[in-house]
Amino acid sequence: MIKSSLSRRTFLVCNLVFLTGLSLLCVLPILNVLAVSFSSAGAAAAGEVRFWPVDFNVKAYEVVMKEGKFFGALGMSAERLLLGTLINMVLCVLTAYPLSKDSRRFPLRTAYAWIFVFTILFNGGLIPWYLAVKQTHLLDTVWALILPGAVNVFNIILMLNFFRGLPKELEESSLIDGAGHLKTLFLIFLPISLPSLATVTLFTMVGHWNSWFDGLMLMKSPERYPLATYLQSIEIDLSTLRQLNLTDPDTARVVSNRTGRAAQIFMTALPILIVYPFLQKYFVSGLVMGSVKE
Amino acid sequence: MNKRKSALVGLSVLSSLSLALAACGGENNSDNGPEKPSTAAAASNAAGADAAGKYDPPITVHSIRPVDSTVTYDSGEDISNNRWSEYFKDALGIDMVYDWTTAKNDDYVNKLNVIIASGDKPADIYQVNASQLQQLADAGVLADLTEAFDKYASPLTKKLMNGDGGKGMSSATFGGKLLALPQGSATITNNDVLWIRTDWLKNVGLSEPKSIDDLVKIADAFVNQDPDKNGKKDTLGLGITQGPSPSNGGVADLGGWFAGFKAYPDRWVKDAAGQAVFGSIQPEVKQALAKLQEMYKSGLIDKEWAVKDSDKFGEDVLTNKVGIWYGANWNSMYPIDISKNKDLLNVKPFSIVAVDGKQPVMQAVDPSVNTYFVVSKDFKHPEAVVKLMTAFQEKLWGESSEFEKYGTNANQSVSYFKYPLVQSWPATKDIPDNLDAIRAALSSNDASKLNSEQKGIYTSIKAFNDGDIVTGYSTARQYDAFEVIKKDDLNNQLFSLFYGAPTPTMVEKKQALDKLEQEVFTKIIMGAEPVDEFDKFVSDWKKLGGDQITQEVNDWVASHK
Incomplete structure (x- = not known):
């Protein structure tokens, strides 16, 4: 234990203040958006809304819900998220496992690893990328958003390094007990890799949820835009909800572009916010503690 | 692949093109909205062409466009359903459908680039x-609008x-064929004026400058007196911003200064032999830079100008x-x-000055x-684009114009003119049209003839x-500047x-050459290099691709006589 000297305590106080400030910086903007989405248009426009709604109402959410395109885009994003995450994770684990073996067991390992790393360093560029998707007839399908990025090398390296950090003895004993590589991977490695699996899954999900550029480029019809692309393609500040066909003057008074926009942003962020607590429990360290006696 | 596809498309279309031209003669102005068609028809009948001719049955035009955050609407309108789209439907029988839109122009350009590259329409x-x-003209995938424009x-x-002397058109x-309608705008409004604090x-104890010498005297007095x-002693002389920007139309640029030496950097000018040459490498630029260096050395230019944007x-x-x-x-x-500073009320625009003291x-x-x-x-229906353009200009500046309905609303908060995709603005809108109209209204105190x-x-x-300075200053002084520009430049533009479009060598080398130019100009002004460094710059510029660019530009100029 560290003796709690004066300087130590000063550091702890400063650290606490600093970290609190940092987390407030992250949380407050979200709170502000949430408050704006529940406020009336006038209050939002006048900048009166801070962290608590002024003239509480849910009209903005009603308007957004009424707009069919939003749910179409939401559905597209959900489809992409589920399929994409599944495919990404399967490929990631199946690639990372063999690459985590050393060259004695897997002679061409280094060559394969370099092939993967190469794709991080170099890529064909915008137009070849588009042409490749077009020639494979994926344009305008959800696969255009999933398959080009199905192998995420960065995540593979992450998993690979985690696998390497696992005690060798675990693998050896499972092989001695007669398990093949598949059994070793799925019954021994994966259960003790939950923390890194959770991390990589989260990265993948957030990545799929947030990416908008490929949707804009590869989807021909706006009806098939995923949510992030949809939000990007409608206007950013002023005219959002006017574009959503706001005809009822009473609603127009309560719902402005700002409040409607805030409602959309929040509804978009919500699914990802919900995922965090569920993955939280996997972020536990020390799963391998005690598995090996030396 | 690009070529093959376009060839196929081209073949299949040639026949339908002529058919289409014949089939879309315009008539049938009945059952439109009130009063609009009659006036529009009158205007076009006078022309003897059926510009306002309506498609019956109506046609659908698929289009794409960026719609940025400056496009705002009255309640109930959006980019696909608004006063303009209604008008196009009623009067022209054209239904504009936007297949996709983007919020940023960059996104639009990117997406369009990949579509063009893949050979899709x-x-x-x-x-x-x-x-x-x-690119599209080279690929041969554009409709020839020459005939449509003549006729409609x-x-x-x-x-x-x-209105710009035919330059845009x-x-x-390309090769005698009109393949696009340019979106025109005024060029004269890019001209510089000299902004001076009259207080x-x-x-x-000095008066407005009449020559570069006067200007140097003023800068000297502003620094030392x-x-x-x-x-x-906390004031600076002649203001320049980093870069420096050697052409006009910016903030604290050097375009006006160089013009005073008959130097036109970054523009293509005629040399004695009638060839197009690049303005930045002409000997006049060297004189102008030498004078700036002299001013910098005697402290009449901010020592920190090169880092100020x-x-x-x-x-x-x-x-x-400053x-x-x-x-x-x-x-x-x-x-x-x-x-933020009411004293700036005294900043007024003046005519720019020359080293020989001659004005304008x-x-x-x-x-x-x-x-x-x-x-x-x-x-x-390639002529549809011409009809759309004609309708846009007629409704804003023609005899049947309804500026308040189709241009901007009365308090200028919503700009309806942004809704139509196809549009082009008169080169003379600000100078002299608006300027003259407003000056006349101000002297007669009668605003009834003005548009919104x-x-x-x-x-x-x-x-x-x-006396309401805060509300009126920026517009009032802008129109003072228009007045100056009108007086100096209206009949006197180069x-x-x-x-x-950028020539092949420009695409490849222009950026590096521009950087070289900026570095050399900055060093010379700051006295880090002698003025003679300019001669080395000229030979470097020519060697590093400049000669090739000059050749391409001359070829272009010859083909656009």
Whole structure:
């Protein structure tokens, strides 16, 4: 234990203040958006809304819900998220496992690893990328958003390094007990890799949820835009909800572009916010503690 | 792959094109909205062409476009359903459908680029930039609009589209075929004026400059004679911003200064032999740089100018540090911010000056068009784009114009003119049209003849004259600047000879050459290199691709005579 000297305590106080400030910086903007989405248009426009709604109402959410395109885009994003995450994770684990073996067991390992790393360093560029998707007839399908990025090398390296950090003895004993590589991977490695699996899954999900550029480029019809692309393609500040066909003057008074926009942003962020607590429990360290006696 | 596809498309379309032209003769003006068709028809009947001819049954035009955050609507309207789209449906029988839109122009350009590269057809009618136009023209996938324009453009549209002396239309013409309609705008408004603090002038006992020597004297007095009378030597001379920007139309640029030496950097000018040459490498530039170096050495230019962008420069203006600079007409709105410093009321625009003391001084402008509207070759109604353009211009500036309905609303808060995709603006809108109309209204105190845009300007200037400085200053001084530009430049403009899409060597090398130019100019002004360094720059420029660019530009100029 560290003796709690004066300087130590000063550091702890400063650290606490600093970290609190940092987390407030992250949380407050979200709170502000949430408050704006529940406020009336006038209050939002006048900048009166801070962290608590002024003239509480849910009209903005009603308007957004009424707009069919939003749910179409939401559905597209959900489809992409589920399929994409599944495919990404399967490929990631199946690639990372063999690459985590050393060259004695897997002679061409280094060559394969370099092939993967190469794709991080170099890529064909915008137009070849588009042409490749077009020639494979994926344009305008959800696969255009999933398959080009199905192998995420960065995540593979992450998993690979985690696998390497696992005690060798675990693998050896499972092989001695007669398990093949598949059994070793799925019954021994994966259960003790939950923390890194959770991390990589989260990265993948957030990545799929947030990416908008490929949707804009590869989807021909706006009806098939995923949510992030949809939000990007409608206007950013002023005219959002006017574009959503706001005809009822009473609603127009309560719902402005700002409040409607805030409602959309929040509804978009919500699914990802919900995922965090569920993955939280996997972020536990020390799963391998005690598995090996030396 | 690109080529093969376009060839196929081309073959299949040739026949349908002629059919389409014959089939879409316009008539049938009945059962439209009230009063609109009659006036529009009258205007076009006078023309003897059926510009307002309506498609019956109506046609659908697929289009794509960027719709940025500055596009705002009255309640109930959006980009696909608004007063303009209604009008196009009622009067022309054209139903515009946007297949996709983007919120940022960059996204639009990117997406269009990949579609063009893949050989797909982007839309029936769409907008492109100069490079994309060149690409599409080379690929041969654009409809020839020559005949459609002749036949369907109203006299007004023909006049307005050629209001820049035909330069825009010429840049859209490839091998004698008009392949696009240029989005025109004014070029004269790019000209520089000299912005000077008149209260400082009075304090140092000088009057407005008539020559470069006068200007140097003023800069000297502004530095050394405490023009703001605060007892401190805290003021600067001639304002320049980093870069430096050697052409006009910016904030504290050097375009006006160079023009005073008959030097036109970054523009293509005629040499004695009639060839197009690059303005930046002409000997006049060297003289202008030498004079700047002399001023810098005697402290008449801010020592830190090379690290100040227009925002930083703006701070110097707002904190009463600088009182003389070259800039565009809108400098009264930015960097000047009258709400932050009321003393800036005394900043006024003046004519730029020459080293030989002769006025007016000729400035060179770049007549390049940034946006073009093109029609896919396989679209059956290529003349629709001409009709859309004609309708746009008729409703804003024609005899049947309804500016308040189709231009901007009365308090200028919503700009309806942004809704139509196909549009082009008269080169003369600000100078002299708006300027003359407003000056006349101000002297007669009668605003009834003004359109809503002009009325807004009229109200601002009137407010300024009545003492409401914060509301009126920026517009009032902008129109003072227009007045100066009109007096100096209206009959006296020099146009850059080249205004086409970047040539192949430009695409490859221009960026590096521009950087070289900026470095050398900055070093010479700051005295880090002797003025003779300019001669080395000229030979470097030529060697590093400049000669090739010059050749390409001359070829272009020859083909666009």
